[in-house]
Amino acid sequence: xxxxxSFDNVTVTARMSGRSIxxxxxxxxxxxxxxxxxxxxxSGAGKSMIGRVISGxxxxxxxxxxxxxxxxxxxxxxxxxxxxxxxxGRRIAFIPQEPLSALNPVRTxxxxxxxxxxxxxxxxxxxxxxxxxxxxxxxLRNAEEALxxxxxxLSGGQCQRVLIAMAFAGEPALVVADEPxxxxxxxxxxxxxxxxxxxxxxxxxALLFITHDLRLAGHVCRNVGxxxxxxxxxxxxxxxxxxxxxxxxxxxxxxxxxELTGPRRVLPALADHMPGLGTFAGLGGCRFSPRCATKxxxxxxxxxxxxxxxxxxxVRCAERCEAAGNAQLGDLISLPASVADAPAAVAFDKxxxxxxxxxxxxxxxxxxFDAVKSATFSVQEGEILxxxxxxxxxxxxxxxxxVGLERPSAGMIxxxxxxxxxxxxxxxxxxxxxxxxDPQSALNPRRSVMRLLTQALEVGESYVPESExxxxxxxxxRDTGLPPDCLERFSSQLSGGQRQRVNIGRALGAKxxxxxxxxxxxGLDVSVQAHILNCLLDLNxxxxxxxxxxxxDLAVVRYLCSRILMMHAGEIVEEGPTEAxxxxxxxxxxxxxxxxxxxxxxxxxxxxxxxxxxxxxxLR
Amino acid sequence: MSSSIPSSAALKRERPPSATAEAxxxxxxxxxxxxxxxxxLAMVICAVxxxxxxxxxxxxxxxxxxxxxxxxxxxxxxxxxxxxxxxxRCILSQMIFGARVALFVGFVAAIGATLLGTTLALISGYFxxxxxxxxxxxxDLWMSLPPVVLSVTxxxxxxxxxxxxxxxxxxxxxxxxxxxxxxxxxxVARKDFVSAAKLLGxxxxxxxxxxxxxxxxxxxxxxxxxxxxxxxxxxxILSFVGLSVPAGVPxxxxxxxxxxxxxxxxxxxxxxxxxAMFITVLGFNLLGEGLRVTLDPRLRxxxx
Numbered sequence: 032x033x034x035x036x037s038f039d040n041v042t043v044t045a046r047m048s049g050r051s052i053x054x055x056x057x058x059x060x061x062x063x064x065x066x067x068x069x070x071x072x073x074s075g076a077g078k079s080m081i082g083r084v085i086s087g088x089x090x091x092x093x094x095x096x097x098x099x100x101x102x103x104x105x106x107x108x109x110x111x112x113x114x115x116x117x118x119x120g121r122r123i124a125f126i127p128q129e130p131l132s133a134l135n136p137v138r139t140x141x142x143x144x145x146x147x148x149x150x151x152x153x154x155x156x157x158x159x160x161x162x163x164x165x166x167x168x169x170x171l172r173n174a175e176e177a178l179x180x181x182x183x184x185l186s187g188g189q190c191q192r193v194l195i196a197m198a199f200a201g202e203p204a205l206v207v208a209d210e211p212x213x214x215x216x217x218x219x220x221x222x223x224x225x226x227x228x229x230x231x232x233x234x235x236x237a238l239l240f241i242t243h244d245l246r247l248a249g250h251v252c253r254n255v256g257x258x259x260x261x262x263x264x265x266x267x268x269x270x271x272x273x274x275x276x277x278x279x280x281x282x283x284x285x286x287x288x289x290e291l292t293g294p295r296r297v298l299p300a301l302a303d304h305m306p307g308l309g310t311f312a313g314l315g316g317c318r319f320s321p322r323c324a325t326k327x328x329x330x331x332x333x334x335x336x337x338x339x340x341x342x343x344x345x346v347r348c349a350e351r352c353e354a355a356g357n358a359q360l361g362d363l364i365s366l367p368a369s370v371a372d373a374p375a376a377v378a379f380d381k382x383x384x385x386x387x388x389x390x391x392x393x394x395x396x397x398x399x400f401d402a403v404k405s406a407t408f409s410v411q412e413g414e415i416l417x418x419x420x421x422x423x424x425x426x427x428x429x430x431x432x433x434v435g436l437e438r439p440s441a442g443m444i445x446x447x448x449x450x451x452x453x454x455x456x457x458x459x460x461x462x463x464x465x466x467x468x469d470p471q472s473a474l475n476p477r478r479s480v481m482r483l484l485t486q487a488l489e490v491g492e493s494y495v496p497e498s499e500x501x502x503x504x505x506x507x508x509r510d511t512g513l514p515p516d517c518l519e520r521f522s523s524q525l526s527g528g529q530r531q532r533v534n535i536g537r538a539l540g541a542k543x544x545x546x547x548x549x550x551x552x553x554g555l556d557v558s559v560q561a562h563i564l565n566c567l568l569d570l571n572x573x574x575x576x577x578x579x580x581x582x583x584d585l586a587v588v589r590y591l592c593s594r595i596l597m598m599h600a601g602e603i604v605e606e607g608p609t610e611a612x613x614x615x616x617x618x619x620x621x622x623x624x625x626x627x628x629x630x631x632x633x634x635x636x637x638x639x640x641x642x643x644x645x646x647x648x649x650l651r
Numbered sequence: 652m653s654s655s656i657p658s659s660a661a662l663k664r665e666r667p668p669s670a671t672a673e674a675x676x677x678x679x680x681x682x683x684x685x686x687x688x689x690x691x692l693a694m695v696i697c698a699v700x701x702x703x704x705x706x707x708x709x710x711x712x713x714x715x716x717x718x719x720x721x722x723x724x725x726x727x728x729x730x731x732x733x734x735x736x737x738x739x740r741c742i743l744s745q746m747i748f749g750a751r752v753a754l755f756v757g758f759v760a761a762i763g764a765t766l767l768g769t770t771l772a773l774i775s776g777y778f779x780x781x782x783x784x785x786x787x788x789x790x791d792l793w794m795s796l797p798p799v800v801l802s803v804t805x806x807x808x809x810x811x812x813x814x815x816x817x818x819x820x821x822x823x824x825x826x827x828x829x830x831x832x833x834x835x836x837x838x839v840a841r842k843d844f845v846s847a848a849k850l851l852g853x854x855x856x857x858x859x860x861x862x863x864x865x866x867x868x869x870x871x872x873x874x875x876x877x878x879x880x881x882x883x884x885x886x887x888i889l890s891f892v893g894l895s896v897p898a899g900v901p902x903x904x905x906x907x908x909x910x911x912x913x914x915x916x917x918x919x920x921x922x923x924x925x926x927a928m929f930i931t932v933l934g935f936n937l938l939g940e941g942l943r944v945t946l947d948p949r950l951r952x953x954x955x
Contacts (some may be wrong), residue, residue, distance in 0.1 A: 436846055461852050473843035477865045489861075491852045541851050 034101070035204050035237040036085070037061035041098035043089065043261075045308065047573055052311045054093060055080055055261045056334070060254070062205070067231065067238040069248030071203040071268065072258030073284075073556035075305045078241050081259075082209050085123060085239075087115050088206060103204060121151045124198035126227070130190035131598075134182035138192055141178030144200075151201035165196040169226050182356050188219035192226065199230045207240045216421040217583060221627040224251055225638040244558065245284055246629045249273040250637045254343070257281045260306050267336075267344025270634070277346040280319045287561040290591035290631050291613065293365045297568075298590070300561040304526050317347065325352045364568065364590075374448070376577040377410040382442035385427050402428040404601040405442065410545075415571055415578040417592030417609065419585060419624070425601040426581045427468075430547040433579060434465040447544065452545065461491065464538035468550040470530035474522040480533055481518040483507070487541035492574040507536040512566055528559035535566070547579045552587060564590055585628055589613055597621050665771030682837050689932025698750040698766045706732065707741035709748045709901045718917040736906070736920050737913050745901040746927050752890070752902040753931065756816055757882035763821035765875050768828025773859050773867075775829070776836025787833070790826045798823050802885065806894045820882050828874055833866055838865045869946030876939035880932040887928055903928050 042477075043055040055077050062068050083089050084100060085107070100107040102123065107115065119125075122329040127133040136142055152163065159178075166174035169192040169365060182190055198206050208227060212220035228251060231238045242248050248255050249269045256266040257278065265278040276282045283301045297578035301322050306314060317323070317330040327349055329335075337345035384403040402598045403425045410416045420426040431437040432444060435451055444451050447461055474483055484507045485500040487493060495503065501518075508515055511532040522530050529550055538546060548567065552560040568591065570576050582588050587597055588609070595612055597605035597620065605618040616622045629637050678684045680884045697704060707730070719735040720727045721742075727734060733743040766858040775786035793800040809815035839845065840863060848858050890904030898905075910920030 384915075434850055436849070461850070464850055465846070467843040467847065469843065472845055475842075475844040475862055475866070486848070487851045489851075490854070490857065537851075540813065 033064060034061040035064050035066070035103060036239070037101050038081070038084075039099040039101070041084060041100055042096050043084060043093055044091045044096040045090075046094075047308070048625055050312060051096075052308055052330075053096075053261060053552050054308065054311070057098070059098075059258055060263065060266060062237045063241060064204070064237055065231075065235045066254070067228075067240055067252045068244060069240045069252030069255040069457075070258055071242060071245045071248045071255055071284075073243055073558065075260065075307065075366070076258035077261040078258045079209055080237070082125070082207050082241055085205075085207055086125065117202070120203075121201050123205045123207065124201065124203040126191070126194055126198050126206060126211045128210040129214055130187055130194050131182060133194060136182055136188055138181070139178065139497075140180055140182065140185070143328060144178070144197055144313070147197050148200060155354050161200070162196075165200050166193065169193075169196045169230070170222075171196070171360070180194045187215055188223060188402075191215065191219075191223050195223070195226055195230060198399075199234055199236065202234055203236060205237045205239065207241070210243065212247070213241075213243070217624060218627040220247075221638040227251075228638075233517065244629070245273065246288060246631065250629050257284070260313065260314070260640075262318055262334075262347065264317075264319065264348070265344075265346045267341060271341050271344045275341070275344075277340045277344070278319075278348050279323050279325070279352070284557060287557045289561075289564070289586040291586050291589060291625075291628060292631060295590060297362045297364055298561040298565060300565055301558045304528060304559065305556075323352075327352050373411040373413055375409040375445070376412045376447055377408075377579070378445040379406050379408050379429075379432075380443045380445075382406045382432060382439045382444055384425075384432060384437055385440040386535065390643075401601050403432065406603055407442075408596055408603060408606060410577060410579055412544075412563075412577050413571075413575045414594060415567075415580055415592045417588035417595040418579060418581045418598060419583065419588050419595055420598030421583055421624075423600075424598040426598045427549055428601075429598070430465060430549045430579065430581050433545070433547050434463045436465070461487070461493075461541045462543050463545045463547070464541050464543040464550045465642070466535050466538050466546060466551050468553065470522065470534040471532050472525070474530060474537075476522055479518065479519075480504075480513075480520050480522070480525070483522070483533055484518075484536045484540055486537055503540065507540055510539060510570065511536040512562065526559075527555055528562060531555060531559075531563055532566070535563070539570070543576070545577045547581065549581045550583065551580065553584065560587070567591060585625065597624070677886075678942060678945040681941045681945050683937045684909075684945060685941075687934045687937030687939070687941055691938055694750055694754060694931050694934065696876060697747050698754045701748045701751055705741070705744035706730070707744045707749045709740060709744040710757050711741070711900060712739045718913060718920070720917070721919055721923075724919075733923050734917070734919050736910060737856035742906070742920060742923055745843075745906055746903070746924055748901040749903045749906060749924065749927070750931070752813065752896055752900065753883045753886055753928070754822070754879075756813060756886040756895075757879040757935075760817045760824070760882040760885075761875050761878040763817060764824040764828055764879060765871060766877055767821060768825040769832050769871055771825070772829045772832035773863065775834055776792060776833040777840050777842075777855070777859055777863060785831075786829070790829050793826045794830075799888070802889070803892075803894070806889060811897075813896055816886055816889050817882075819889075820885050823885075824881065827878070828871075831874060832870060835867045835870050836863055839863050869942070872946065873939050873943040877934055880935035880939070883928065883932055883935070 038058050038060050041055060041058045042053055045052045045054045058081065060068060070081060072078045084095060085102075086437065089095075095108055102118070110118075115139050134140070141162065141414055144162050148158050148161065148292075149155065162178060162548060163174045166177060171177050171189060171192045172175065177185065177189070177193070180403065185193070212223050212225065215223060224247070227238070230236070230585065240248060240252055245255075245257070249272070255269045255272045256263045257272065258264070259280045265272060265276065265281050271470075272281065273285070277284055283299065286299050287301070288525055289298060301369055303322055306318060306321070311318070314320070316332050316334050320331045330352070335347050335349055339345050364538045382403060383405050386400045386402060388398050388400065406429060418426045418429060428437060433446065478486070481501070481504050484504040485495070488495040488500050488503060504518055505515065508518070513529060513532050513536070517525065517529065522533065525533065534551070552563050564587065567578065567580075571578055580588065580591050592609050594607065595609050596603050597612070597618065605612060605616065605621045612621065613625070616625055713735060716728065716731065716735050717739045718737055720729050721734045722732050723728050731741050731743070733741070733746065736742055736745070771786050775783045802823050805819040805822060806815060809818060845858060845862055848862050853861070853866040886895060886902070887904035887907070891908045893905075893908065895904065896902045906924040907921055910917065910924070914921045
């Protein structure tokens with residue numbers, strides 16, 4: 032098998048304020064014809080940088096300082112700009128992360144696709160037939176009609192299908208898919224992954240699959256490379272890497288993913304976070320060493336060469352550390368004692384939330400959209416209820432109804448026995464707090480961490496003079512596991528995980544009895560996610576906090592929640608104790624959703640075969 | 652791009668500067684802000700210390716030396732560096748004293764327009780609904796009147812005088828603030844931190860003042876600076892047509908109006924006040940544009 036793409040000790044160096052930093056170090060791997068290689072790592076690992084090396088779109092001040100990238104036997108780095116550009120689209124195609132932003136919003140799908148076909152040198156007369164053929168292949172319904180549509184008129188999954196069709200249209204030798212499913216729902220992810228795999232097989236294309244999801248990579252790829260802070264720390268056949276991980280980072284990454292089956296155990300969480308570019312210079316040896324359990328002095332100073340641990344499976348770690356980092360099984364999570372007889376913290380009775388839109392001339396025609404259709408459920412004090420659903424299922428609306436940011440159009444909501452159908456939000460709802468999904472938007476950039484955490488003390492009966500707020504803030508820092516020196520910092524100076532902790536801490540500052548957490552771990556890396564989840568479990572145990580945990584991630588919900596609600600298109604389709612719902616789902620939607628998650632066991636075939644397709648589309 | 656996320660570890664080392672200090676540091680590095688600020692500062696010094704700086708009394712007439720050219724031209728005199736006008740008054744001194752009227756009107760009118768426009772914008776953008784519709788429609792209606800006609804009409808109604816010039820500028824230009832600030836307020840008001848403040852029991856006034864106003868302050872500062880320049884031009888136009896200051900008080904517009912009659916014999920009389928006005932307005936525009944770039948976090952360069 033000839034190599035379509037090979038990286039040979041590639042080092043990318045960035046020049047920043049006079050220093051040069053190796054952003055990627057000695058990356059070597061190769062990709063044969065029809066082969067699939069996965070690059071896995073958390074944000075900041077440098078996996079997208081590899082995609083940029085291939086496309087030649089490195090940021091300013093970044094350059095390949097050593098090594099060789101060959102494509103089809105040619106040295107990519109030696110090619111001129113125009114020769115390289117000629118390769119892109121024709122021989123090397125990309126599937127982007129954000130399908131919506133990759134398409135031009137003011138041009139139709141047809142005109143963009145056609146332009147792409149012209150770029151790859153296909154006669155105009157053949158465009159239309161070819162486009163329809165390709166779009167049908169990626170299972171876009173009404174392909175002919177889709178050509179007339181603008182990107183915003185299609186869903187994210189549909190746009191991604193269009194981009195996949197475009198990527199494979201020129202019969203490229205190599206397709207680079209950079210987190211192609213991260214922005215999509217679980218079920219759409221299963222579809223898209225299968226589509227990419229099908230197209231790849233059909234055209235015999237080599238595929239470089241970049242993702243943060245080790246399990247997903249295990250199902251899709253033949254070989255997997257694990258990236259950490261610009262190093263490839265482990266590389267090998269997917270099954271081998273997933274079953275017998277050798278690098279402590281791979282081990283901890285796998286251990287930090289909550290599982291869908293088996294007993295629930297406390298997730299082991301790595302301390303600290305991935306080093307940023309600025310600190311790379313101080314990490315001459317193994318960049319993982321500061322977080323490694325063994326901290327063997329030899330690997331702190333020097334970088335170890337790859338060591339073979341199996342057929343085609345190598346790792347950059349010392350043999351004597353082999354045993355270290357073998358995650359000991361965490362303690363079993365004790366489910367909170369039965370809360371069935373506890374009083375209800377939240378009671379929804381036939382709650383509906385509708386939005387009205389005015390259309391037509393002078394807004395005379397009005398249309399109604401029900402975000403939540405007649406929801407009836409309750410949350411007992413001290414329990415963690417999970418609400419699961421895909422985007423647009425109405426789960427966020429339920430959260431906003433509970434805290435009072437939305438008022439129900441019909442029905443009744445009781446919070447701690449108090450009716451909350453009417454009345455302003457201000458000053459009345461302090462005992463129910465919402466933790467927002469995106470800490471970037473939820474934290475005022477002009478407040479320091481100290482002023483964010485003590486924001487609740489500025490008004491109302493809990494008013495505390497400014498001079499006495501510090502101890503409260505320090506207590507909240509401890510509760511949320513933040514370093515004590517970050518009180519004076521601003522949210523822009525924190526890492527994503529720290530920001531989310533501040534977000535949680537601010538809500539806790541109001542001393543709530545009930546917390547609604549809306550997708551608070553969805554934007555985080557798994558190791559950070561494990562921290563936050565453990566922190567929430569802790570708070571639930573310590574303060575007997577009632578929690579409503581909204582998420583699309585079934586594994587996370589299973590880890591935290593004692594009971595779950597399944598939402599689909601504004602309706603609660605299934606409700607029950609977590610284990611019961613997972614082991615014996617009743618509603619077809621729940622079944623489909625469970626099937627769509629990449630299973631823990633890499634040997635189980637996934638993505639599911641076409642049979643579930645019709646079932647899923649029947650639900651839409 | 653995952654690897655270009657600013658490293659928090661690097662930031663951890665030094666004590667983080669406050670947002671304001673950081674903005675100021677950025678501002679000082681921008682050449683626009685430095686040049687614009689220097690011009691504005693020089694003009695303010697001229698205006699405040701006019702009696703000390705001016706070589707002559709601007710009202711004093713030297714009938715022996717009428718229409719004298721600037722000192723570097725042939726026949727110029729060192730006593731009148733920029734020459735004299737048709738009544739033998741020192742042009743440089745008039746220009747220096749003229750800065751007083753220009754800057755006074757510019758600043759006070761800008762403050763008035765900022766207060767009126769921003770207040771309405773905050774109310775309109777934060778509350779939305781019918782309040783927003785009423786205010787926005789009012790702004791639309793107001794903006795459809797031609798500004799020059801509106802201000803001249805207002806001046807005719809109010810009568811002449813500096814106070815009325817300011818009032819008419821405020822009444823014409825508040826809409827600019829209202830419209831621009833409102834859209835920014837709407838963006839900020841939709842942020843989750845505003846909802847979070849509501850859940851923490853903050854009242855509307857407190858949310859507007861503590862959460863929203865600080866976020867739109869950079870925009871307001873920028874608009875204010877640009878507005879000062881606009882105010883100076885409007886004042887010059889109105890004093891050109893004699894609707895502003897009384898006859899004895901030196902103002903740039905008035906100087907231009909008087910020099911107009913002799914512009915073929917003594918062109919410097921008309922060119923010099925125009926240059927003064929041009930430089931002042933340029934200074935404010937440079938400062939405003941520079942502040943817009945440095946204070947807007949979205950336009951600020953990411954430092955890795």
